[in-house]
Amino acid sequence: METRQVVLIAAGAVLAAALLAVAAVLLVRLVRAYLLLRGADVPVSARTAFWGALVYTVFPVDLLPDPVYLDDIGLLLLALHHLGGVARRYGRAPGETEAAPPKAPKTPEARRRR
Numbered sequence: 001m002e003t004r005q006v007v008l009i010a011a012g013a014v015l016a017a018a019l020l021a022v023a024a025v026l027l028v029r030l031v032r033a034y035l036l037l038r039g040a041d042v043p044v045s046a047r048t049a050f051w052g053a054l055v056y057t058v059f060p061v062d063l064l065p066d067p068v069y070l071d072d073i074g075l076l077l078l079a080l081h082h083l084g085g086v087a088r089r090y091g092r093a094p095g096e097t098e099a100a101p102p103k104a105p106k107t108p109e110a111r112r113r114r
Contacts, residue, residue: 019069026076027057033083036092046086053079 034050053075056062063071 016069019073023057023069023072023076026073026080027054030054030076030080030083033080033087036087037083037090041090043086046083049079049082 030050030053034046037046056075057072
């Protein structure tokens with residue numbers, strides 16, 4: 001093999017390893033977001049986004065061949081974004097096990113009392 005071919009193969013291997021690491025980190029963040037949203041009040045769309053992204057990432061058939069994890073990473077980012085939006089809507093923050101009590105809206109009378 002020529003030196004140029006070895007360099008291209010090594011660069012491809014490094015890129016594939018980096019993409020796999022990014023996909024693994026996103027998968028861990030997705031699972032943490034799902035654990036944050038455990039409960040009966042969580043909408044079905046959040047559960048579907050989690051399980052769909054998890055199955056697609058693990059499933060051997062992809063839109064793009066497996067050395068290129070861009071489709072997996074994109075789907076994980078979309079699911080993570082959706083779960084983050086659901087968490088914000090339900091008042092959940094990282095580190096909480098239960099939902100925070102809803103904040104009462106500020107009324108003009110409450111502002112006058114201060």
